[in-house]
Amino acid sequence: MNAVTVKSLRSGARVTDWIETPAIVHAEDPHFVRQLDLKERMRIARRFNPFFRFARAEMFVAYRGGRPVGRISAQINQLHRARHDPQSGHFGFFDCIDDVAVARALFDAARGWLAAQGATSISGPFSFSINEESGLQVDGFDTPAAMLMNQARPHTGALVEAAGLTPEMDTFAFRLRGGAEVPALDRLAAQVAASAALTIRPVRVDQFAREVRLVIDIFNDAWSENWGFVPFTDGEIDAMVQELKPFYAAEYGRFVEIEGEAVAFILAIPDVNGLIQPFRGRLLPLNWWRLLSGLKKKRFSAFRVPLMGIRRAHQNSPLAAGILALMVSEALKEARNYDLDWVEFSWVLETNRPMMALARMIAGPPVKRYRYYRGPI
Structure with a gap:
């Protein structure tokens, strides 16, 4: 089996791979709603997203055999640090095929970047902030997600836990x-x-x-x-x-x-x-x-x-x-x-x-x- 490589977004081609990754992960999901490509580009563009006025982030894409198979962001939110924990680090935008090796490689990359920023913990998902899309869907996969709500595959929660994280809080949607x-x-x-x-x-x-x-x-x-x-x-x-x-x-x-x-x-x-x-x-x-x-x-x-x-x-x-x-x-x-x-x-x-x-x-x-x-x- 081909090795997993993880690369940060340093080129336009990788930005395209970042945007394509959710569609790859959700290829068999009839309820998946692909978000608008232009909006997704603007979300990660530092000059367009006001999040970057009080935060910094790095984004990573995982590849196997040259094909994108997962993604993750790592970010430091200064407003969260000032209010809750001065050494906090966050992750977000986690999408991954059902493969523990890929998930661990992505979290290793996120942890490495966060450690270099002085973080001692990693929590999330926040994409990028709790006031944007946040939380990982862990049930209710039989209907489409509402706007600005996370879309995940049933295997994703287990991958997060396999990467060494544990549940901290649950939120719910009622219809x-x-x-x-x-x-x-x-x-x-x-x-x-x-x-x-x-x-x-x-x-x-x-x-x-x-x-x-x-x-x-x-x-x-x-x-x-x-x-x-x-x-x-x-x-x-x-x-x-x-x-x-x-x-x-x-x-x-x-x-x-x-x-x-x-x-x-x-x-x-x-x-x-x-x-x-x-x-x-x-x-x-x-x-x-x-x-x-x-x-x-x-x-x-x-x-x-x-x-x-x-x-x-x-x-x-x-x-x-x-x-x-x-x-x-x-x-x-x-x-x-x-x-x-x-x-x-x-x-x-x-x-x-x-x-x-x-x-x-x-x-x-x-x-x-x-x-x-x-x-x-």
């Missing part, structure tokens, strides 16, 4: 049918709306940049004590505004206000994976138009709710559960206006008991589990 109704939730939401001194309003798309900054201001406060939290930066917020503004509609998001102050939000995003799956990574010549047209004409078949939060000052108040119920109820009501296959809430930390309980109440068991791992350098 409801597009037209689902949850009467108990709607009753609670109606009671809260009628009895409390609060209002709920849609996103003001004519002030979209300001509204996104308000979302992130609440999020950075609401999530600040959670496992793995790293705040969104101004550069990441600007990138989010640029990406969402062309198609975002007012009814996709809601703010809850108390006496005029926004204290909570819920943000849904049309799931573009269903639109781009037939593109096979290509935007040209006409797929860019098909994508934009599908979003503007609301031809998508699913929603994902990736962001939701309540300011810390209100999280332990008697209204907290009611605010959550009100926001989720409004999101599901809006979803019933579209011909959707499903609405996904993801991800939910296994330690977030209130949200796990609410998600199970409205959706039943989770449909997918995502795992984070940690190990020594």
